[in-house]
Structures are given as structure tokens and as C-alpha cells.
Amino acid sequence: MSTPIISIPSIPLRLTANRVWRSYRGGKLLDEMSDVAEPKDAHYPEDWIGSAVEAINPIEHRTPREGVAMVSAADGMTSISQLFEEHAEYFFGAEHIAQFGAQPEFLVKYIDSAERLHFQCHPTKDFSREHLKSSYGKFEAYYVLDVRPDMGPGVVYVGFQRPPERDVLKDMIERQDIDALSECFDPIPVQRGDVIIVPGGVPHALGAGVLLIEILEPSDWVARFEFSRGGYVLPEKDRFMGRDLDFALGMFDLRAKGAAFVESNYLCQPQVVKQIEHGRRERLIGLAQTDCFQVWKTTWSGRAQRTVSSYCIAIVVGGACRLAGPDGWTAELRRFDRVVIPYGMEWIRMESIGECELLECYPPSAKPELETFTV
Template structure:
């Protein structure tokens, strides 16, 4: 494949996220990740997103101030040739602060979403636990096999929680949530989420909570039951992970699926080093989410400072990148 000539506006660039003020959020994204939004609470920041419900903005370089969706429409070569891109950003990356329990919910797969949701993508997602309180849990499916009649009755009577499988979580855990899996993030969890570029959520149960207007939030029980996996499931175990060490950094795979792949990279070098893992080919872009520490990335000797909470987009066919600092990054690509 012929390598695309890179112009100045094809260097790596920072992104400014969109914010969401869902009722279960808190303050940790403001206090610990320097997310400056006039939203209370601040539940989510959509760090890398072209979804119309929350579009990221370029925050450095020649394209600063432009919507990421506009940049990628004008420069589809930034996405690469991976079939999942198909001219559109196929992923959405979030930071999530769950001060309170999220609703019990389920997401459709691509086929159901395409047929019933005006051609939208479905939603498969991965969670990386950045932090968790001592008693934090998540909901992952059911303890036992269910059927629609039993589930409907339990939802009507408010007894559904006794059937839900709750899993204790701790910092550095990884969970892959396949479409159709009934799930919920529990109070006290701080999560980085990588998912398909979709905002389809079918709520099954919301603890009878009231929103800021004093009304209960909409439930989507019929659609949820149409897509939910009602089989009992085994609590997910943490996969074996192996750190691979190279000069100045170490890396490990967290998740690889047909929608995206995610690595955790630990940078620890006082010298500026070329790091081949951050050079993209023509196949896919990369997104780097800094979840701890800080550093400097050099793209064609142009310095880009990054800090905890920053998100960097690296177009496909990038030059070799140089980095130094002490930081923990999540690296996402197709």
C-alpha cells in the first residue's frame, strides 16, 4: 500500500470532550481529571466521539476548534482503510463517574439496531476500571435462566434485583459487555469505556428514581426484552494479562474484538524515545487516553503536552512518534 504523504494538519492532535449530566454522576471527572464543564453532576465525558449526541472538538494544531466529525469527513484518510471505519469513526470513548448506580440496561446488536433504530450501530463495549470504592459492584447478567414472563413480573413488582448477578470490582479490572447482556455500573466506580459509536440504551429498571424535573426516566422494556440474553451466566473472571517490556515503556492487551482493540501502555522514561507502538499504518487510526500521569509526544518534532484526562487522536499513516514522561495510557484502534 502506498503511504499517504502527511501534511502539517495530519499530525496527532488533542481532543476536547463533550459532557453529559446524567443524574447518577458526581464530581470526580472535574476534581481528578480537570474536566471543566458547567454541569452538575458531571456523569460522563465523551473523549473521542463523532456521535451527534456529543461530538468531540479538536483542541490543538491547525484544526483547533473544529468538530472531530467535520475533520474526519474532510479527511477520511485519517481513519485508515480498516473495514470497520467505512468512512466513519466506528468507536466512542468515554470517562464515566458513577456516584450512584446506573440503570439496569441492555444494548442491541448491529442487526437489531439497523432494522429497528434507523440504521444505527448496536453497542458492544469494554470497561476498564480506573478506580472503585471498597464495596463497588457491577451487574452482569442473571444468576439463573430467566424467561420474559418472569422478568416482566419482577420488573412490575420491583423485585428484579434478586435475579441480577452482581460482581465485585476493583481498580484495573477489565470487562467486555457484549450486546444483549443485561448490565449496570454500580455506585463508586470510575470507568473508561470503549464502545461502538452508538448511544442506544434500553432501560429495564431505574430504581423508581426521579429526574431533575421530578419525573421517572423512560423505560424501554419491550425493546429490552427483544434483545436481552436471558440465560443465566457465570460471573466473568479477569483474563490473564502479560506486560511486554520495551525500552522506556511496557504494554499489555486488555481487549481485542471485531469492533476495536485496546491496550494499556505504561510510559516511564526521562529520555525522549521513538516508540514504534505509536506509529500507525494505513489500516487504522489510534486514540490515546491518558488515565494517569503526564508526558510529551513529539510528532515530526512538534511537541504535544498531555496530562491525566487528555485524549489524543493519531491519524492513520503517522510518522514514528517520540514520547517521554511517566504516564498510563489506553491505546485504542480498530
């Protein structure tokens, strides 16, 4: 049944938890965000925020439409993908639809790792178009929220600092010589507020104890070249996207990525685009880094207002606030709460409790720099 547009209030659309099974362990901090009585680490370490993308999991752990977010409408719960299809122009605007169709063109996740993730690699867009019959690769970016103090320093592994020859790498993977694979990487320390990009083709892994927001192309393509994590061994069919190791190795960027290269190319520095009294807007990821999505951050105190020129997913990453559209206010939003801001809202009012930080994720075609921002 179609959801009447009048049943979708013109306010930022609050999103609830949307946990997804993965083959590694984590999620205790996500349990705490949702006020679970006994938070624990398990195989639900990810929360897919406002997602219209289905997760690709081993068949024994697959549930129908897993990964697709459900939202509350006047007549009950409905999938966000259904809302997008039925009310595309309201959510995205005609220009976005003509270019991308009725979907956001990006995916956002919470990731809470209790252990290092598998060593893995994702395809580029070009590889996906040629070999996977898909428009999307999996360029991804991390915004670090916190590091668990009981798990040592937070780290990521991005690119081979000491890349092996392809035949040597294949042998390491076939023998699952994890020590040898680990020696190809140097761990890169990360802390709260860091922004890291991982282009398709770059071997990588997230270290243990890191809580972050991941922004990525809207796909679940991955080749895991480490097969066992969290007491679970990936079935052979689920390691290389249903293909074999030689196919997967065709994705790998085997050029050396030294520390200086990683720092200058993969660690992103914020750019202040608008600074006003009691507020500022910063570009964290833009066209200089990728044509797949944009990430901005708004920081303000007191009351503010900005225009809306694009679909956006917004996440409170510091402080607390209320947001309002033409039909009124949302309930109070605390740290880690998330909302969808549709294109058709045209403007939002923002009222902080103390200082507030809002991470804003946009499609690649958005022009946040043209949005007005006043306090």
C-alpha cells in the first residue's frame, strides 16, 4: 500500500536502530546507544543508518531484506526504500532523480569493532561495472567517534606498506599465513574526530575497539582474504563474492602506500567553509577526495537555521539538540541519534543544548556550500 505523502511530516525523520549480522564481533557500544539492558559484543557489530541496501551474508545467516531500514509512518512501519520509491521527488528532488534515480547514492553505518576486522578489499566502480554488472564499487570513509580504552590505541590498516608480489600474496592467502599478511601493513593510529578514506582496491582492515561512522558507496561488495574472525570461518563461497581468489586478486592495488602517502592522501583535514558567531560548517569529504558522496559537519550553540538543498542523513556526534522543519520539532536528539533530512523540507531550524555537532552525509551532486547558515 502506498504511504500518503501527508502521513510523512515535514520534519527531520528520526531513525531507529537497524542492526546487521556480520562475520566479526562487536556491537556492545551500539547496544548501549539503544539502552539494551545487558550490552554485549556479538555478531551484530553494525547499524545501517537509513539504508536502502540489502546486506550480503552467508545464506545460513541471511534474513529477508536485512540491512534495509524500517521507519515509522502514520499507518505503521514501512521500509525506507518504499518511501523513496513512492515519494522520490520529496526526498531527493527532480535533478537528483534524473541523475541517480530514487535512492540516496550512498550508505551510512555505525561500526563498533570488538576485534580487528578481516583483512579485506573492495572493488572500484570500474571493476564492478566490468566484472560484477554493478554501478557501484565500494569507496568508503571513516569518521572516528571513539576508541575503547580497554583495547589499547585505536588503529586502522590502509594499503600495503610492504606489498608482496601477486603470486606471493596468493600463497599467503591460500595458506592463511596471517602473520605474513599482517607484516604487509603498518597500523595507523586514529583518535576521535579523525577522518580516513579507503578507495576501492586498497587492502585494509579496521582495528579492535574503534567506534566509527562509515560512509560508503551503496553496496556490500567485499573480498575477505582472511577467512576466520570471531570464532566464525567464512564459507568458501562467501570469501570472494562468489568467485575465486584469482578473480579477487584482480581488484588489489599492490602499490606501496608509505606512511607519508597515507597521511597526505587518506587522512582528511576539515575545511571551514562558513564561520559565523557561535557556529561553523566544515567540509570533511568532498570532490577533492571522491565523487561518491560528501560529508560535512555543522557545529553551533543556541539557535540556528539552514536551508536544505539536498537529501541528507544527519547524525548527532557531539552534544544534544532539537531539529525542526515546517511541521514542527523532532523530540530532543542526544549524541548518536540520527535523522533523514529530505530535499523537500527546504529549511531546518536547529536548537542546541550547549554546543552541538551534527555530521551531515550528502549525495555527490549536493551543493552544501550554497546552503545558507545563520545563528
